[in-house]
Amino acid sequence: MTTFSLIQSMDLTAANTFGLSASSRLGAIITSPDELTAAYDYARAHGLPVHVLGGGSNVILSPQFDGLTLLMAIKGKTLIGQDGENNIVEAAAGETWHDFVVWTLDNDLPGLENLALIPGTVGASPVQNIGAYGLELADRFDSLTAFDTQTRALCTFSAAECRFAYRQSVFKAEPGRYIVTSVRFALPAQWAPILNYAGLNTLPPDRSPRAVMDQVIALRQSKLPDPKKIGNVGSFFHNPVVTADVHATVRAANPTAPAYPQPDGSIKLSAGWLIEQCGLKGAREGQVGVSDRHALVLVNHGGGTRAEIEALAARIKATVFERFGIGLTAEPVFY
Ligand code: EPU
Numbered sequence: 448m449t450t451f452s453l454i455q456s457m458d459l460t461a462a463n464t465f466g467l468s469a470s471s472r473l474g475a476i477i478t479s480p481d482e483l484t485a486a487y488d489y490a491r492a493h494g495l496p497v498h499v500l501g502g503g504s505n506v507i508l509s510p511q512f513d514g515l516t517l518l519m520a521i522k523g524k525t526l527i528g529q530d531g532e533n534n535i536v537e538a539a540a541g542e543t544w545h546d547f548v549v550w551t552l553d554n555d556l557p558g559l560e561n562l563a564l565i566p567g568t569v570g571a572s573p574v575q576n577i578g579a580y581g582l583e584l585a586d587r588f589d590s591l592t593a594f595d596t597q598t599r600a601l602c603t604f605s606a607a608e609c610r611f612a613y614r615q616s617v618f619k620a621e622p623g624r625y626i627v628t629s630v631r632f633a634l635p636a637q638w639a640p641i642l643n644y645a646g647l648n649t650l651p652p653d654r655s656p657r658a659v660m661d662q663v664i665a666l667r668q669s670k671l672p673d674p675k676k677i678g679n680v681g682s683f684f685h686n687p688v689v690t691a692d693v694h695a696t697v698r699a700a701n702p703t704a705p706a707y708p709q710p711d712g713s714i715k716l717s718a719g720w721l722i723e724q725c726g727l728k729g730a731r732e733g734q735v736g737v738s739d740r741h742a743l744v745l746v747n748h749g750g751g752t753r754a755e756i757e758a759l760a761a762r763i764k765a766t767v768f769e770r771f772g773i774g775l776t777a778e779p780v781f782y
Contacts, residue, residue: 449479449481449482449484449485450482450485451475451477451482451485451486451489452475452476453473453474453475453489454473454474454475454476455472455473456470456471456472456473457470457471457473457474457516458470459471459474459500459503459508459512459516462500462503462518463500463503463504463506463507463508464502464503464504464566464674464678464679464680465506465507465508465674465678465679465680465747465751465756466678466747466751467507467508467510467678467747467751467752467753468510468750468752469508469509469510469511469512470510470511470512471498471511471512471514471515471516472495472511472512472513472514472515473495473514473515473516474515474516474517474518475515475516475517475518476517476518476520477517477518477519477520477521477541478520478521478522478541479521480521480594480601480628483517483521483594483626483628484594484599486515486517487594487596487599488599489515490514490515495514495515496512496513496514496515497514497515497516497517497596497623498512498514498515498516498517498782499516499517499519499626500516500517500518500519501519501540501541501567501568501570501571502543502544502566502567502568502571504566504567504571504674504680504681505567505571505575505680505681505778505779505780506680506779506780506781506782507680507753507756507779507780507781507782508753508782509753509782510752510753512782517626519540519541519568519570519626520541521539521540521541521570521628521629522539522541522542523537523538523539523542523629524536524537524538524539524542524547524550525537525538526554526556527631529636530589530633532635532636532637533589533633533634533635533636534556534633534634534635534636535589535631535632535633535634536551536556536631536632536634537629537630537631537632538569538629538630538632539569539570539628539629540568540569540570540571540626540627540628540629540630541568541569541570542568542569543567543568543569544562544565544566544567544568544569544571544572544577545563545564545565545566547559547569548560548562548563548660549563549660551632551634552656552657552660556634557634557635557638557656558587558632558634558635558638558656559582559587559632559634560640560656560657560659560660560663561579561580561581561582561641561644561647561659561663562577562578562579562580562582562584562663563660563663563664563667564663564664564667564668565577565579565681566674566681569629569630570626570627570628570629570630571627572584572630573588573591573609573611573616573618573627573630574616574618574619574627575614575615575616575619575778576609576611576612576613576614576615576616578613578614579663579667580641580644580646580647580663580666581641581642581643581644581647582641583611583613584611585606585609585611587632587633587634588606588609588611588630588631588632588633589606589631589632589633590603590604590605590606590631591603591604591609591627591629591630591631592604592627592628592629592630593618593625593626593627593628594625594626594628595624595625596623596624596625596626597624601628602625604617604625613685613686613688613715614685614778622780638656640654640656640659641659642654642659646662646666647659647662647663647666650662670740670741671740671741671744672738672740672741672744672746677746677747677748678746678747678751679738679744679745679746679747680745680778680779681744681778682718682719682743682744682778683743683744683745683760683777683778683779684718684722684743684763684775684776684777684778685718685775685776685777685778686707686715686716686717686718687715687716687718687721687773687774687775687776688709688713688714688715688716689713689714689715689716689773690713690714691712691713691714693714693772693773694706694714694716696772697716697771697773701724704716704717704720704721705717705720716773718742718743718767718775719741719742719743720742721767721770721771721773721775722737722742722743722763722767723742724770724771725763725766725767725770727742727762727763727766728742730759730762730763731748731759732755732756732758732759732762733751733752733755733758734747734748734749734750734751734752734755735747735748735751735752735755735756735758735759736748736759737759737763745759745760753781760777763775
């Protein structure tokens with residue numbers, strides 16, 4: 448019988464990139480799918496709620512969780528083979544996302560370079576369909592394996608079954624039901640760079656995958672606060688997707704508002720721009736503030752609390768709604 452090691456009163460302060468002071472009544476570091484099953488069996492037998500953490504880069508934790516927190520640490524990455532026009536690469540859920548991207552380039556398997564330096568783990572990447580600089584995870588996805596907490600079995604998901612959309616998937620829609628254990632990526636054997644994002648389109652013609660990655664890293668570092676230096680969870684709100692009518696109203700009063708037409712005729716607006724227009728860049732509630740570099744990011748100035756995050760987020764939402772009539776939704780998960 449597979450067992451797992453139980454940790455009493457696990458400190459989670461270093462396990463969330465916002466740097467919130469937090470702990471869990473019980474915890475475990477999960478290094479295999481069998482340990483995951485054993486941990487869920489234990490939780491069920493003892494009537495404990497379960498939280499799963501990857502890199503902790505998209506969660507807002509409570510100071511004290513009266514349950515079992517599982518830290519995903521299943522490791523492994525491998526080239527499975529070629530399928531038609533793609534190289535199929537598999538990585539386990541506990542691999543660090545950026546290290547995995549670097550590994551693919553080291554092994555001449557380009558295709559993920561636009562997603563370099565995104566904090567978090569491979570297992571978290573499909574949950575909110577991570578995206579940046581003209582590419583989404585869904586564009587490079589083959590399939591994944593997840594533990595179904597209801598049936599207690601491992602199951603496979605195709606891209607269609609994941610129901611990917613902008614920062615959305617079935618895993619986000621049914622929180623807690625499925626725990627991703629590994630992900631397969633389809634990386635194009637005939638690689639071509641994706642350079643439509645302003646800031647990448649200035650690269651020289653002999654651009655290599657590594658040159659694209661280096662430029663993406665430079666862009667991220669110039670725009671976004673580094674969670675290793677100042678606690679944050681990246682974008683705090685989704686970019687709102689509105690109807691053409693709502694966009695026309697915003698544009699009439701603000702002709703320079705950034706707007707990105709979507710294939711279905713809707714328009715994606717920039718939450719960072721809306722927040723900055725409300726004069727909230729640099730605004731604070733106690734030790735939590737709006738970054739003065741990028742208005743879409745909330746930062747921890749040191750000792751910030753979940754209550755301060757909630758107060759600042761509520762103020763931002765109310766102010767943006769009052770000024771533009773647009774409701775913002777939070778991107779991170781509140782545990
Ligand atoms: N902008 C402002 N003020 C700000 C920030 C942005 O006016 O303080 C404007 C910019 O000038 C630009 C527009 O807003 O015209 C868009 O800004 P940016 O290119 O920085 O991208 P974003 O829409 O704010 C999204 C993702 C990021 C991703 C970037 C790059 C979401 C919620 N965020 O941000 O993802 O890195 O595009 O592709 O979709 C994350 O999810 O954590 C994240 C960092």
